Amino acid sequence: MMIKHSGEVLEERSSLKGTKGCTLRWLIAEKDGAEHYAMRLFELQPGGLIPVHTHEDTEHEIFIVEGTAILDDSKDKIIVKKSDVLFVQPGDKHSFINNSAMPFKFICVIPII
Amino acid sequence: MMIKHSGEVLEERSSLKGTKGCTLRWLIAEKDGAEHYAMRLFELQPGGLIPVHTHEDTEHEIFIVEGTAILDDSKDKIIVKKSDVLFVQPGDKHSFINNSAMPFKFICVIPII
Numbered sequence: 001m002m003i004k005h006s007g008e009v010l011e012e013r014s015s016l017k018g019t020k021g022c023t024l025r026w027l028i029a030e031k032d033g034a035e036h037y038a039m040r041l042f043e044l045q046p047g048g049l050i051p052v053h054t055h056e057d058t059e060h061e062i063f064i065v066e067g068t069a070i071l072d073d074s075k076d077k078i079i080v081k082k083s084d085v086l087f088v089q090p091g092d093k094h095s096f097i098n099n100s101a102m103p104f105k106f107i108c109v110i111p112i113i
Numbered sequence: 114m115m116i117k118h119s120g121e122v123l124e125e126r127s128s129l130k131g132t133k134g135c136t137l138r139w140l141i142a143e144k145d146g147a148e149h150y151a152m153r154l155f156e157l158q159p160g161g162l163i164p165v166h167t168h169e170d171t172e173h174e175i176f177i178v179e180g181t182a183i184l185d186d187s188k189d190k191i192i193v194k195k196s197d198v199l200f201v202q203p204g205d206k207h208s209f210i211n212n213s214a215m216p217f218k219f220i221c222v223i224p225i226i
Contacts, residue, residue, distance in 0.1 A: 001202065003199050039174045039176065063140065111150070
């Protein structure tokens with residue numbers, strides 16, 4: 001069994017084009033022995049942005065750990081907050097804008113393909 | 114895209130034998146369209162117990178959302194706390210004991226088989 005604090009995990013900048021103020025940590029990944037899905041922790045700073053994008057083949061299972069943000073699905077802008085759950089299916093457009101004064105943190109689980 | 118607050122999701126008692134003061138919510142499950150893995154939120158009350166058990170074929174990817182507990186892997190007793198990450202692989206013995214005064218909450222992702 002692997003046990004660690006999320007703060008021990010390498011914090012990386014998101015590579016998605018147009019993203020601002022966003023880092024992620026691969027909490028449980030292929031290198032840890034995960035074969036089917038990976039768990040990441042995202043942190044979006046105040047003023048930060050993850051621009052609208054989609055994934056054609058992969059879903060996201062998201063749980064918001066801290067803070068609030070605006071979710072833009074290219075049709076509506078929805079405020080999402082701590083303890084909200086989001087199931088982003090393949091092809092679903094999604095974006096996050098942190099216009100609050102506090103960091104926005106969420107768990108995002110993706111398949112390992 | 115499905116968006117909901119975890120508090121809206123049906124809270125069920127754990128069916129694991131010997132468990133005390135433990136509920137779970139299937140935040141994202143097969144009925145929601147998830148094909149590969151499911152996300153659950155567990156809540157273990159003060160004095161609550163999930164007894165030592167294993168799963169032969171399934172892994173757990175766990176993120177602790179709130180509180181502290183004692184994790185007993187049948188060899189060691191380890192204190193685990195908010196923002197800790199646990200990767201419980203098939204066959205790994207695990208147990209949680211909440212001897213604190215506050216609820217212990219964690220996200221647990223399992224494969225859909």
